[in-house]
Amino acid sequence: MLFNSFEFFTFFAAFLALYFGVPARQQGVVLLVGSYIFYMGWRPSFAILLAFTTLVDYTTALAMQNARSTGARKGAMLTALIINLGILGAVKYLDFVISNVAGLTGFFGFDIPPYALNLILPIGISFYTFQSVGYTLDVYNRRIPAERDFITYAQYVSFFPQLVAGPIERGGHMLPQFRRTHVLRYDNVVSGGWLIGYGLFKKMCVADAISPFIAGIYEHPSAYPGSYQIVAALLFAAQIYCDFSGYSDIARGVARIMDYELMVNFRQPYFASSLTDFWRRWHISLSTWFRDYLYMPLGGSRRKAKATRNVLLVFIVSGIWHGAAWTFVIWGALHGVGLVVERWFRGTAPRKWLDDALPALSAVLGRGWMLLLVLAGWVFFRAQSLQDALDVFHHLGSLGSLTYDRFNALGLSAYQIATLTMSLVLLACVDYQLVHRPERLARLAASRTASTVAGVGLAYYVLLFGVFGRTEFIYFQF
Numbered sequence: 001m002l003f004n005s006f007e008f009f010t011f012f013a014a015f016l017a018l019y020f021g022v023p024a025r026q027q028g029v030v031l032l033v034g035s036y037i038f039y040m041g042w043r044p045s046f047a048i049l050l051a052f053t054t055l056v057d058y059t060t061a062l063a064m065q066n067a068r069s070t071g072a073r074k075g076a077m078l079t080a081l082i083i084n085l086g087i088l089g090a091v092k093y094l095d096f097v098i099s100n101v102a103g104l105t106g107f108f109g110f111d112i113p114p115y116a117l118n119l120i121l122p123i124g125i126s127f128y129t130f131q132s133v134g135y136t137l138d139v140y141n142r143r144i145p146a147e148r149d150f151i152t153y154a155q156y157v158s159f160f161p162q163l164v165a166g167p168i169e170r171g172g173h174m175l176p177q178f179r180r181t182h183v184l185r186y187d188n189v190v191s192g193g194w195l196i197g198y199g200l201f202k203k204m205c206v207a208d209a210i211s212p213f214i215a216g217i218y219e220h221p222s223a224y225p226g227s228y229q230i231v232a233a234l235l236f237a238a239q240i241y242c243d244f245s246g247y248s249d250i251a252r253g254v255a256r257i258m259d260y261e262l263m264v265n266f267r268q269p270y271f272a273s274s275l276t277d278f279w280r281r282w283h284i285s286l287s288t289w290f291r292d293y294l295y296m297p298l299g300g301s302r303r304k305a306k307a308t309r310n311v312l313l314v315f316i317v318s319g320i321w322h323g324a325a326w327t328f329v330i331w332g333a334l335h336g337v338g339l340v341v342e343r344w345f346r347g348t349a350p351r352k353w354l355d356d357a358l359p360a361l362s363a364v365l366g367r368g369w370m371l372l373l374v375l376a377g378w379v380f381f382r383a384q385s386l387q388d389a390l391d392v393f394h395h396l397g398s399l400g401s402l403t404y405d406r407f408n409a410l411g412l413s414a415y416q417i418a419t420l421t422m423s424l425v426l427l428a429c430v431d432y433q434l435v436h437r438p439e440r441l442a443r444l445a446a447s448r449t450a451s452t453v454a455g456v457g458l459a460y461y462v463l464l465f466g467v468f469g470r471t472e473f474i475y476f477q478f
Contacts, residue, residue: 001041002472003250004203011038012254016184019258024181028151031159031178031258038160039124046122049087054157056083057132058150061139065146077140081133088129091119096324124164126321126478128157130289135171137293144172152178161255165247165475167265167285174260182259190451195253197458198430202246203473204466205423210239211471212411218382222391225400229392233375236382238424241270243474244283268431274366275338275373286321290314307343312336322381322478327389331380338373419465 001008015034022030040047056079063076095118135156138144147153155178162169217224217232224232245266252262269281279287295314301307312333319332345351354362383389407417433441444450 001038003247003254004200004208004468004471007041016257020182020184027182028155028178032151032155035155035158035160035163039158039163042123043120049122049125050128050158051154053084053087053128053132054154056080057136057157058147058153061136061146061153062148064136064139073140077136080136084129084133084136088125091121091125093320093324094119121477123476127166127168128163130286130321131168132157134168134289134293138171144175147171147175149179159255159260161251161258161260162262165244165251165473165478166283167248167251167263168289169263169285173263177260184257185259188256188259191445192253192256194445194451194455195249195256197253197455197462199246199249199251199253200462200466201423201458202242202249202427203471204462204468206420206427207239207243207246207474208467208469208471209416209420209423209465210235211467213407214239214382216410218384218388221383221388222395224395224406225398226396227399227402228406229379229395230399231402233379233392236378237270237375238427240378240381240474241266242427247473247475268435270371270374271431271435272367272370273363275335275342275370278370278374279335279339286318290318308340311339311343315339326386327380327383330386330389331377334373334377334380338369342369423465 001011015030019027019030019034036047036050039050060076060080064073067073067076135144139146147156152175156169156171156174159169159174214232214236217228221229248262248265252264255262263285265283265285267281267284269278272278272281291314294317295310298310298313299306300310313336315332315336316329317332318335319328319330322328322331351362354365379392380386380389383392404414408414412420430441444454
């Protein structure tokens with residue numbers, strides 16, 4: 001079930017009635033069953049793997065908790081990691097490895113026929129696997145105790161608002177919430193409704209409105225001059241932000257109505273002052289996961305040479321996490337190199353002089369550097385192959401002219417361009433307020449009359465200008 005579908009809101013309304021209608025001691029079972037029904041809406045067999053992952057991590061965590069020796073504790077931890085990462089690696093990366101091995105052997109003169117297992121990638125497997133791995137490592141490192149109630153732990157793994165596209169939550173934050181009684185609160189409904197409405201606006205009025213244009217450009221990038229590639233890069237930056245942060249907003253809103261609180265996953269990343277700041281604002285649950293479970297165990301920033309290695313390794317792995325393709329590897333490596341360069345330049349004399357003598361110019365250059373790296377990275381992220389990405393950059397040398405006929409053919413008529421422009425301006429204004437004037441939005445929320453009028457207006461805006469048609473969220477493929 002997609003968040004941007006009538007089926008989901010029908011399911012959610014029925015779920016809420018049952019969840020808050022049963023005795024408190026039965027809420028956990030209702031939530032667990034509802035989460036599995038939600039997940040099986042894509043493919044019932046996916047639930048088998050989800051249940052298996054849950055059982056493995058629950059039992060190995062208890063084994064770690066009860067272990068009487070360091071070896072037994074470590075063995076239980078490694079068992080959980082091997083099973084979790086082994087399943088993820090097999091279904092997501094095995095075909096990629098096979099194709100690259102075949103290509104490499106062909107380079108050396110050995111003719112191996114192309115072969116692919118074509119394993120089905122369960123939706124959301126990267127998210128719930130990382131959430132389970134994080135729990136396993138937290139228990140192993142004694143940050144949290146192992147959860148002894150199976151129903152409570154199963155809710156943590158399968159919680160449907162954030163199951164298929166995050167945020168990637170921590171056991172220390174979520175498990176206590178599953179242990180307490182939940183009630184329907186007016187304030188939660190209002191604030192959760194606002195999050196859902198703004199998320200739907202991002203998804204349906206911005207991301208899905210842009211989607212046909214982006215798909216058309218990247219289907220045959222060599223057919224379009226550089227001017228279209230620049231427009232496509234800018235619009236894809238808006239599309240992926242609104243698509244993914246829109247999902248996160250809806251997930252937080254749905255969870256809040258249920259009386260749960262999920263972490264904030266995006267903090268207006270395009271207002272970042274540097275590439276480092278961008279990664280403090282973009283997909284926060286994943287970037288902090290890599291920081292805590294990969295970067296810090298590798299040594300963090302304690303030594304300069306190792307810090308460089310660790311940053312590059314973390315971002316290459318992050319690229320691989322996003323997908324089994326060299327385009328994602330290069331996307332991750334590009335951000336890693338950018339962060340290394342930024343860290344080096346931060347301590348140089350020219351940078352210190354620039355910050356002291358011309359702080360405004362320093363801020364502009366920092367934002368310009370961030371946007372340049374991010375936009376270049378999105379080209380690799382969106383391109384279907386390395387060759388397509390190179391074609392995009394190659395065509396930047398011949399800009400050419402923009403024509404309405406081409407925009408219209410790519411799915412952006414005059415009316416759609418007008419409504420999309422209006423939506424982008426509205427998005428920029430709201431995000432600006434969230435960054436620089438959050439007290440204004442707080443005053444709006446505090447006024448029942450003003451918030452009601454704004455809420456009704458937002459609902460009408462989504463219904464009038466939103467794109468309907470069950471368009472999946474981009475991050476479902478990861």
